[in-house]
Amino acid sequence: MTASDEKRKIRYAVVGLGWISQVAVLPAFANAENAELVALVSDDPTKREDLGKKYQVQKTYSYAEYDRCLDGEVDAVYIGLPNHLHREYTVRAAQAGVHVLCEKPMAVTEQDCEAMIVACQDNNVKLMIAYRLHFEPANMQAVEIVKSGEIGEPRFFSSVFTQQVEAANVRVKKALGGGVLDDMGIYCINAARYLFQDEPVEVFAISASKPESRFQEVAEMHSVILRFPEDRLATFTCSFGAAPVANYQIVGTKGDLRLDPGYDFQGALTHYLTIDGKTQERTFLPTDQFAAELIYFADCILQNKDPEPSGIEGLNDIRIIRALDRAVETGSPVKLGKLEKQQHPSAAQIIERPPIQQPELIHAADPSGKS
Amino acid sequence: MTASDEKRKIRYAVVGLGWISQVAVLPAFANAENAELVALVSDDPTKREDLGKKYQVQKTYSYAEYDRCLDGEVDAVYIGLPNHLHREYTVRAAQAGVHVLCEKPMAVTEQDCEAMIVACQDNNVKLMIAYRLHFEPANMQAVEIVKSGEIGEPRFFSSVFTQQVEAANVRVKKALGGGVLDDMGIYCINAARYLFQDEPVEVFAISASKPESRFQEVAEMHSVILRFPEDRLATFTCSFGAAPVANYQIVGTKGDLRLDPGYDFQGALTHYLTIDGKTQERTFLPTDQFAAELIYFADCILQNKDPEPSGIEGLNDIRIIRALDRAVETGSPVKLGKLEKQQHPSAAQIIERPPIQQPELIHAADPSGKS
Structure with a gap:
């Protein structure tokens, strides 16, 4: 790791501005010292404008503009889209050389999950599934x-x-x-x-x-x-x-x-x-589980470590x-056929650092409602 | 109900002196104003002697002497035997005209349960299964x-x-x-x-x-x-x-x-x-669930009411x-084929009288041990 890496922040785009993004992921960047929110992707112009303003994000994109977002402006995407889009948006990010933190469930089918794992491997980008617990x-x-x-x-x-x-x-x-x-x-x-x-x-x-x-x-x-x-x-x-x-x-x-x-x-x-x-x-x-994810995944990218929870973890579920x-x-x-046994999580990485205080969460939307 | 019925106590034999009888049923008679413990049935002479002394019960019988116990000395039996003996000891009591309060599970097979129900009906005795809850x-x-x-x-x-x-x-x-x-x-x-x-x-x-x-x-x-x-x-x-x-x-x-x-x-x-x-x-x-059972069943006998939980309740389980x-x-x-729908219990009969204080239970035997 070079001195510049130490100071480097991973630039994230948040893709999909539904409930979990609004209530948890966007606010978490305030607690994630090695991560920077630089772009928002949504097909809802009101969300793009309101949330862009709120989080001081200049760059916002529609889904049709996703490739432009991936073109050199971000290091990683957080994918908070409906589940049936996880595969496509992960594969496209991987092909653009962008690391992927994908919300769980990883995708709809096993084939989807396998395609996502392969795309990330082939393009040498990190893939983590967002198991916040x-x-x-x-x-x-x-x-x-x-x-x-x-x-x-x-x-x-x-x-x-x-x-x-x-x-x-x-x-x-x-x-x-x-x-x-x-x-x-x-x-x-x-x-x-x-x-x-x-x-x-x-x-x-x-x-x-x-x-x-x-x-x-x-x-x-x-x-x-x-x-x-x-x-x-x-x-x-x-x-x-x-x-x-x-x-x-x-x-x-x-x-x-x-x-x-x-x-x-x-x-x-x-x-x-x-x-x-x-x-x-x-x-x-309560701790900021989302900030912890953003920090850890950024650290995996910066330090070239394999993230846990991996794509295999997501595939197994x-x-x-x-x-x-x-x-x-x-x-x-x-x-069930033999599942590839996972390196399961350990408290060690959490316990060795103090829990991140949770910001006051804004109840932007009802968890039971439309996302 | 005649005046003499009002003062009459139902005379119970406790059949089987394992853990539940020792720890719960025998002590419960002290709280059951319309019930009297008059006989003990067990094949263990030490239990017969020790528990006979403790509860001042003169009449104790071995299993071979069960028919003698049923011959005019008791109105009802509480059956706390191993499950495979429930049917036989219930049917024999019914045939002797003695009412049966049988510990759950009612028996081993559906056929056993049906035979018990028929025997009690044919001999016009009450049958209740001891669902203490x-x-x-x-x-x-x-x-x-x-x-x-x-x-x-x-x-x-x-x-x-x-x-x-x-x-x-x-x-x-x-x-x-x-x-x-x-x-x-x-x-x-x-x-x-x-x-x-x-x-x-x-x-x-x-x-x-x-x-x-x-x-x-x-x-x-x-x-x-x-x-x-x-x-x-x-x-x-x-x-x-x-x-x-x-x-x-x-x-x-x-x-x-x-x-x-x-x-x-x-x-x-x-x-x-x-x-x-x-x-x-x-x-x-904690209330004395066992005294409540003894009182209620005695009352069913004295008032000629059909007990709930009935044999059908036991059979359904x-x-x-x-x-x-x-x-x-x-x-x-x-x-499952259609089960005869049960009149399920209601709090009414409990709520209209104050809970019975539980006596200090004697931990005569370990619940996890031999009974």
């Missing part, structure tokens, strides 16, 4: 607690992740890559994987939907069972049609750890660690989600 | 909260119920009617049924076991999905090989209610009712559990 202290501390053996051998995981989503939301549009597993279940699947530090071998799901217009293209909810090696199980229910709940519990031979809430980014997360009938409660104040779709369609459990 | 205020208040619409339409149920069970315990002996669904899963199944006030139509389970001697006859754990009418789902994991956890959550369109713990009888149960992001916590001090076994064996979901 890999940068969140309560979750990473949970990984460490499980690894430490404090709860004994982890035996099973159980989780609930739900909210009400309106009919107009992209997340209930099948053609846009919507779906409750893609959008919410992915958190439960990913948590089971990082807590067990392993990949499931067999999956099953049952879906159910009230007869409402918002659930015509995608199911209201899924209840899921995943079988992991060493005879461990994970179950969860995720829903677009229930009051907001976001908790999980991992139960071991000697104790259990519950996070409630466990998946949020706008409030504190709390651990309830129970050993021998005694429960220790520990609250983790999509493989599981699509296998769950097949289980629902066929009414039978689906065995 | 139907007499527990926190659970019955949960039923009322769901019925009230406070959480909106109930959409799904999620639960964890686990403990460590030793290799010597009857509950891990297949031939004695053991099994983690029979013993622990039954609480989750029954709770989903009383909270939804309905019967499941399709069930699925995956089981998993560590290679330990205690899990050679019965599985360590099951993860289960039940589909209910109106597209509602219930999931739970029950285990004999994990630290003790006993919670459930019912999530509706407008809010959710979590009970943690939710299934215990030796400690307080707590409600966490969340509506619009605000959580109300309410702790229910066994049908579900055996269907779950088939799901595990075949690896496919099992559709």
Whole structure:
């Protein structure tokens, strides 16, 4: 690393100005010392103008102008588009030599994910999937607690992740890559994987939907069972049609750890660690998970390191989600071929630096509404 | 009711002096004003002598002497035997004209349950299955909260119920009617049924076991999905090989209610009712669930009322559990034939009288040990 690298900031374009970009990613640049927001990409001229003004970004582009944005003005893109566009916008960035931080779910199909991985490899750019909880202290501390053996051998995981989503939301549009597993279940699947530090071998799901217009293209909810090696199980229910709940519990031979809430980014997360009938409660104040992602990915680019969560991490979740779709369609459990085992996240990189204070979040849009 | 009936006490024999009888049923007679403990039945002479002395019961019988016990000395039996003996001891009591309060699970097979129901009907004796939570205020208040619409339409149920069970315990002996669904899963199944006030139509389970001697006859754990009418789902994991956890959550369109713990009888149960992001916590001090059962069943006999939970209530759970076994064996979901819909419990009968204080429980034996 040269002296100029040390001072260099990675220039990001934010592509897609929906809810998550507005409420979390754009404000996070204020906390990301090695990252600079230099461009906005959206087809909504009002968003471009208002957000350009708000964040003092001169360069704004429509989707048709994306290639121009990629032409030397940015080092990296954050892709916060509807899921069905992740592949195209990632591949185009890679081909332009621009690094890609892509929101999860990585894409719609396994083929999409593989094409994204190959495009980034071929063009020698970094690819990271934006699993924000890999940068969140309560979750990473949970990984460490499980690894430490404090709860004994982890035996099973159980989780609930739900909210009400309106009919107009992209997340209930099948053609846009919507779906409750893609959008919410992915958190439960990913948590089971990082807590067990392993990949499931067999999956099953049952879906159910009230007869409402918002659930015509995608199911209201899924209840899921995943079988992991060493005879461990994970179950969860995720829903677009229930009051907001976001908790999980991992139960071991000697104790259990519950996070409630466990998946949020706008409030504190709390651990309830129970050993021998005694429960220790520990609250983790909200940190800026998005700034942590931006900083880490910028650092990977500057230091030429391979990011974790990688494209393979994103692909593995999509493989599981699509296998769950097949289980629902066929009414039978689906065995998974051997997944490339991931280097799962560790608390080390978070713990060695103080948590980033979260800025006051602007509730620009309703999470349950149109993005 | 005559004046003499008003003062009459129902004379009970306790049949089987294992853990639950020692720790809960025998002490409960002190709180049951219309019930009298008059006989003990066990094949263990030490238990007969020690417990006979402790509870001042003169008449004690071996299993071979059971018919003598039934011959005019008792009005009712409480059956706390290993599950595979429930049918025989119920049928013999019924044939002797003695009313039966039988511990859950009701029996091993649906045929057993049906035979028990028929024997009690034919001999004109009352049959009740000892679902203690139907007499527990926190659970019955949960039923009322769901019925009230406070959480909106109930959409799904999620639960964890686990403990460590030793290799010597009857509950891990297949031939004695053991099994983690029979013993622990039954609480989750029954709770989903009383909270939804309905019967499941399709069930699925995956089981998993560590290679330990205690899990050679019965599985360590099951993860289960039940589909209910109106597209509602219930999931739970029950285990004999994990630290003790006993919670459930019912999530509706407008809010959710979590009970943690939710299934215990030796400690307080707590409600966490969340509506619009605000959580109300309410702790229910432990009550004597067993005395409430003894009193209510005695009252049913004295007043000639049909007890709830009935034999059909017990049968319905066994049908579900055996269907779950088939799901595990075949690896496919099992559709359930129409179950006779039950009059589910209501808080009314509990709420109209003050909770019965729990006596100081004597920890005569370890719940995880031999009973």
